[in-house]
Amino acid sequence: MGIQVQFRKEAAELLSSGAVKLVIGYGEGSTPERRRPVFVRTPAETERLVLDGACVANLSTYLISEGLLSDGKNVAVFLKPDGIRSINILAAEAQLNPEQVVIFGFDIENGEARPLAGRKASDFTQVVEAAKAAGLSPELQKEAERLDHISAAERFEYWKEQFSKCIKCYACRQVCPMCYCRRCIVDVNQPQWINTSSHTLGNFEWNIVRAFHLAGRCVACGGCDRSCPVNIPLRLINHRMAKEVLDAFDYYAGESTDQKPVLATFRQDDPETFIL
Amino acid sequence: MTRILLKNKLDECIAAWRSAGFSVLAPVKRNDLSRFEEVERSADMALDLQITERTIKDHFFPQTEPLLRYTIKKHDLDSQEMLPPDIRRVFFGVRPCDASGLAIDDPLFGWDYKDQYWFKRRDNAVIVTIACTTSDDFCMCTSVKLAPDSTKGSDVMLRPLQNGTGWQVEALSDRGTALLDSVSSILQESSETPAPPASVPVKFDVDKAMEWLADPANFESHFWKEISLRCIGCGSCTFLCPTCHCFDIQDEGDTYTGIRRKNWDSCSFTMFTMHTSGHNPRNTQSTRWRQRIMHKFNYYRGKFGVNSCSGCGRCTRQCPVDMGITETLQAISNLQG
Amino acid sequence: MSEPFEPKIVAFVCTYCTYAGADLAGTSRMKYASNVRIVRLPCTGRISPMFILKALQKGADGVLVSGCHPGDCHFAQGNYHARRRWTVFRALLAFTGIPEQRIRFSWISAAEGAKFAELINSLTEDIRKLGPFEQYHELQTVIETQSTY
Numbered sequence: 001m002g003i004q005v006q007f008r009k010e011a012a013e014l015l016s017s018g019a020v021k022l023v024i025g026y027g028e029g030s031t032p033e034r035r036r037p038v039f040v041r042t043p044a045e046t047e048r049l050v051l052d053g054a055c056v057a058n059l060s061t062y063l064i065s066e067g068l069l070s071d072g073k074n075v076a077v078f079l080k081p082d083g084i085r086s087i088n089i090l091a092a093e094a095q096l097n098p099e100q101v102v103i104f105g106f107d108i109e110n111g112e113a114r115p116l117a118g119r120k121a122s123d124f125t126q127v128v129e130a131a132k133a134a135g136l137s138p139e140l141q142k143e144a145e146r147l148d149h150i151s152a153a154e155r156f157e158y159w160k161e162q163f164s165k166c167i168k169c170y171a172c173r174q175v176c177p178m179c180y181c182r183r184c185i186v187d188v189n190q191p192q193w194i195n196t197s198s199h200t201l202g203n204f205e206w207n208i209v210r211a212f213h214l215a216g217r218c219v220a221c222g223g224c225d226r227s228c229p230v231n232i233p234l235r236l237i238n239h240r241m242a243k244e245v246l247d248a249f250d251y252y253a254g255e256s257t258d259q260k261p262v263l264a265t266f267r268q269d270d271p272e273t274f275i276l
Numbered sequence: 277m278t279r280i281l282l283k284n285k286l287d288e289c290i291a292a293w294r295s296a297g298f299s300v301l302a303p304v305k306r307n308d309l310s311r312f313e314e315v316e317r318s319a320d321m322a323l324d325l326q327i328t329e330r331t332i333k334d335h336f337f338p339q340t341e342p343l344l345r346y347t348i349k350k351h352d353l354d355s356q357e358m359l360p361p362d363i364r365r366v367f368f369g370v371r372p373c374d375a376s377g378l379a380i381d382d383p384l385f386g387w388d389y390k391d392q393y394w395f396k397r398r399d400n401a402v403i404v405t406i407a408c409t410t411s412d413d414f415c416m417c418t419s420v421k422l423a424p425d426s427t428k429g430s431d432v433m434l435r436p437l438q439n440g441t442g443w444q445v446e447a448l449s450d451r452g453t454a455l456l457d458s459v460s461s462i463l464q465e466s467s468e469t470p471a472p473p474a475s476v477p478v479k480f481d482v483d484k485a486m487e488w489l490a491d492p493a494n495f496e497s498h499f500w501k502e503i504s505l506r507c508i509g510c511g512s513c514t515f516l517c518p519t520c521h522c523f524d525i526q527d528e529g530d531t532y533t534g535i536r537r538k539n540w541d542s543c544s545f546t547m548f549t550m551h552t553s554g555h556n557p558r559n560t561q562s563t564r565w566r567q568r569i570m571h572k573f574n575y576y577r578g579k580f581g582v583n584s585c586s587g588c589g590r591c592t593r594q595c596p597v598d599m600g601i602t603e604t605l606q607a608i609s610n611l612q613g
Numbered sequence: 614m615s616e617p618f619e620p621k622i623v624a625f626v627c628t629y630c631t632y633a634g635a636d637l638a639g640t641s642r643m644k645y646a647s648n649v650r651i652v653r654l655p656c657t658g659r660i661s662p663m664f665i666l667k668a669l670q671k672g673a674d675g676v677l678v679s680g681c682h683p684g685d686c687h688f689a690q691g692n693y694h695a696r697r698r699w700t701v702f703r704a705l706l707a708f709t710g711i712p713e714q715r716i717r718f719s720w721i722s723a724a725e726g727a728k729f730a731e732l733i734n735s736l737t738e739d740i741r742k743l744g745p746f747e748q749y750h751e752l753q754t755v756i757e758t759q760s761t762y
Contacts, residue, residue: 156710
């Protein structure tokens with residue numbers, strides 16, 4: 001039985017037994033290559049669910065929609081390992097109760113989706129461990145090192161060019177499961193820390209602040225990068241932060257539902273070579 | 277016999293316009309983004325792009341624009357207006373949908389108050405449009421009653437020749453005539469025929485959709501919730517739209533001095549139309565998406581007699597979750613039966 | 614001859630250690646460069662990265678962040694948390710091309726008046742050598758003139 005048929009069947013069972021009120025999955029998009037998020041509430045509608053190698057979006061972002069989980073009912077969601085890590089972080093940061101999330105885990109290998117065993121976030125410990133062992137993306141690391149080796153002035157010019165393209169549509173923020181603030185710092189105007197205008201300085205500040213807020217929280221799902229309409233390599237800056245917390249604090253985001261957030265904890269012997 | 281511009285004469289043309297004091301802007305693919313930028317030669321142009329990722333609206337209604345500089349004194353306020361510079365510009369290789377977008381927005385910016393920031397740039401611009409002979413999956417100009425060779429908003433129309441060597445040239449306005457006259461020695465008489473315009477399938481019945489939208493009974497329809505469930509509330513569709521024109525005024529500076537700016541705003545944002553009291557009349561994503569559709573296909577028409585959509589398809593093309601006007605209007609015209 | 618460049622440096626310090634150290638430098642009549650503007654905060658744990666961005670936005674050429682030595686925090690843990698935050702934020706700034714030499718961090722206790730004076734002097738000299746942070750300030754100037762992006 002193919003994974004799509006299997007997941008449809010299991011989703012229909014969960015819905016008809018009332019175990020979940022909603023299944024968040026993928027459906028056909030506006031072109032043959034595209035997949036779009038779909039929301040399924042009845043067993044019959046599970047026919048709309050599609051699962052294949054084109055299903056790359058991290059759907060955990062919908063779980064933090066205001067009020068979705070507040071009635072205590074369960075929601076099922078299709079997630080790749082990165083999405084499962086997002087659930088771990090959201091649980092660790094007290095944004096959702098992982099017991100309410102039924103996970104249809106899958107991974108994509110050679111362009112094909114294959115199922116992962118488990119239903120609860122805690123069932124996927126080995127999957128997350130394997131992801132950690134596989135390490136951060138070597139391609140992004142290569143690009144990050146290229147930038148690390150040019151002068152600061154050249155690096156500044158590189159990011160200035162990139163950030164000057166930004167139009168502050170906030171697609172990066174909106175698509176990100178980690179960006180759940182009810183009021184984003186950039187929308188706060190008393191005091192107004194960073195420029196809300198989309199000139200290069202305002203864009204620079206915005207992108208620095210977002211990268212900082214994602215340090216040790218980003219699971220590298222690539223959602224921001226894919227959704228950026230002006231193609232800023234956002235994945236790269238988030239990768240550099242993930243590398244930093246891994247090297248400095250041996251911290252890998254989203255390992256478990258009770259992992260302390262990296263910046264909300266410390267060790268007395270944390271490295272401090274740069275402090276005078 | 278009609279006049280044509282050969283591709284291998286384009287550089288002469290650009291040079292002539294530049295020496296006559298024009299800046300020439302054309303589609304450019306640079307830094308992993310396609311948009312209109314100033315060019316000095318045809319080699320820098322990306323004329324084979326179906327459509328630039330960003331629209332030419334950016335050059336008339338920029339994402340952020342200083343309006344005035346202010347200084348607050350003890351009993352007084354100093355303010356100086358900051359107007360855009362007087363630069364005459366030729367926009368070369370505009371797509372008919374983007375050119376139409378400008379014409380659609382003109383009445384809005386000139387309705388009760390003549391927006392000098394918009395019109396100063398409009399009056400100094402000549403729009404040279406190239407008709408589309410190809411289209412992609414997202415193009416929908418024909419669905420909103422425009423066409424891949426529509427002349428709306430253009431000063432000069434270029435129709436690609438069948439043999440691919442150049443364009444048939446037609447002036448559509450006084451500004452366009454003057455621009456062509458300035459390069460008349462570079463243009464040639466020819467009997468070459470232009471290639472047929474792209475055939476863009478009609479994706480929805482806009483009249484039916486408008487009927488449904490005009491019915492007050494549908495304002496609170498459950499349809500709006502269903503269609504916008506997956507909307508994540510980013511501003512990508514509005515900011516890449518050639519006709520979206522909402523803006524916000526922001527003061528940037530410290531206690532005593534600063535700059536007042538006009539910034540793009542988007543009906544997708546949770547802060548859009550948020551009142552100081554904290555009340556928001558559009559407090560869910562579905563009401564905000566409804567606002568976008570209603571504004572484009574109902575309110576705007578009511579006020580200015582035209583729909584605020586030129587069918588470029590960027591809203592769907594660039595949407596992170598594959599939404600867009602096409603899907604919504606298709607669904608609405610199906611509802612109407 | 615043109616005037617020598619006088620850098621603008623903003624120091625965010627905790628009130629219990631570094632600010633007291635600065636005070637000690639003052640009461641001991643130690644002279645240190647007048648280029649530094651001190652902003653006193655309750656704890657290094659209170660020093661948000663936003664402060665650093667704001668200082669740069671408003672034209673600082675250098676920023677110093679300083680507090681109690683590890684183990685000495687008045688609130689027991691504030692500086693440990695701050696240390697992690699700086700590690701990450703410093704790496705981020707460096708990656709976006711904001712030179713590490715311009716953003717400095719130190720531990721200075723209430724007893725280290727001399728260390729404070731020396732640090733300010735050496736920091737001022739370092740930044741004087743780097744010159745004004747023109748790349749960043751230029752972004753601010755462009756805002757006022759640029760109207761089309």
